[in-house]
Amino acid sequence: MGFPRFKSKKRALLSFRVRCKTSTAGRASIRVGDHAPRTVTLPGIGTVAVRQDTRRLRRMLAKGRAKILSATVTHRAGRWTVSVTCEAADLHAAACHQPRTPTTGWVGVDRGLTAFVVAATADGTPTLRVDDPPRPARSAMVRQRRLARAVTRKQRGSRNRADAAARLGRHHARVAAIRRRFLHEVSNKLVKTHDRLAIETLTITGMLTNRHLAAAVADASWGELARQLTYKQQWHGGHLCPVDRWYPSTKTCSACRTVAAAVPLGQRVFTCQACGYRADRDLNAAVNLAIWAEQHHARVRDLPAGGPVTKARRGKGSGPRTRADETGPDDAGTAPTPPGVRHGRPRRALSHNSTEL
Ligand SMILES: [Zn+2]
Structure with missing residues (x-):
């Protein structure tokens, strides 16, 4: 060793x-x-x-x-x-977690910047729409710049510099906490109401190279949402279907399946040139994702149901x-880690199984 x-x-x-x-x-x-x-x-x-x-x-x-x-x-x-x-x-x-009986068919989940999440079934029924996500990094940018500047203005190795760095660190932790809370709310909402979700495979690293979008994409943390959906569906015995990344979900008409030319990002309404179908851009994409999952995963592999x-x-x-x-129904904790205890200034919890001193 x-x-x-x-x-x-x-x-x-x-x-x-x-x-x-x-x-x-x-x-x-x-x-x-x-x-x-x-x-x-x-x-x-x-x-x-x-x-x-x-x-x-x-x-x-x-x-x-x-x-x-x-x-x-x-x-x-x-x-x-x-x-x-x-x-x-x-x-x-x-x-x-109670294993659920399959209810609806597949539900497509479109992640976006204008509407954070739009979910819809294959027949075009919108089931969930989350608008106005918090953009913690963007709204905290002014303060973050000031704090970061304060750090570099202090003498290297000094106590003042360490204090300033700690202040900046607390600021970043706050941004992360806001984001995390929101993502858990959205993913819980999705998982508790839908047992079959179809989500597109995004090339997020690719999107981050676009300097006009990078900050907004990073702030939206789509990857973390997908990760949470994956494990939470497993808990509930649901399914999450990753949709082929080359599937043109935004360009396809969800009514007649005609694939149109690329739709510019600013255009919020999808209009089909072939059949005249008009729908919200994100809703159309979500419906297409659901249709893709219906076609490719008619028979789903049973995931292990969410046992203890x-x-x-x-x-x-x-x-x-x-x-x-056996633990009683009121006993502590969801299975993997029993909850500890939390302490400190009366603020929000960092996580459920941790104790803040
Ligand atoms: Zn059409």
Whole structure:
């Protein structure tokens, strides 16, 4: 393995992990709610107050349904977070994602800059339209420039410069948080109402080379939306169909299938030269994506339905599982990581399974 590599104090993400050890008296070194309910006790550090409610985690620990394995303490953008890794029992059936019965056909999802998302079925019914997405990077650009300028004006290596850099870092974290929240809202809305989504494969890196569009495209974070849709559909047992990137979804008439010449970006209404069909540009594209998926994926491969995602070992022999091993419907967490606790200034959470100190 060689000599250990030490972590630098100047890393953007400072973090360390401590394992939970149990003393001979049976006392765990990482404890939650030892003194006050909203506290976490770490070995060598002591008891620290946390922001997030720890009640469900404490209840699982008390009942032996969860066991703390380790705790990771992270410092990012001025906030401390402790994530507690646990080994927990399987989720109660009521707390799992329910596999849905297929309802509608395919729904095409067109991602754009004017309307962030337009979803429609193959017969032309619009199902969801999200206009006016937040453009956090654009609206924060004035402040970002000022903060970045402030950093370069400070003397290298000085305390002032480090403070200015931290201020800029917090600004970037805020922009990212706004974007992340919005994307989760949109992807949840899509996944909860549609079990079959068709999404075009975009060459986002290619679009970023267009300097007139690059900033807007990057701010829209379409790639992250696709990533969230992929894993959230898997949770729910739904399907996400990537549409061939060369399929002309914006140029094709969704009524008569005639492929027109390229439509300029500024033209918001699609008009078919052959049959006179007129529709919103993004709606027409979304309908075309749905039609493509209907044609190419008439029979869909069944994805594994969203059962409990858990790494918990059965423990206590291999006999049949009893109800006592299962978490209750009110117990903490979605499966992979049990929620820790959050603390700090009363602000929005960074993530669900993290604890802000
Ligand atoms: Zn037409």
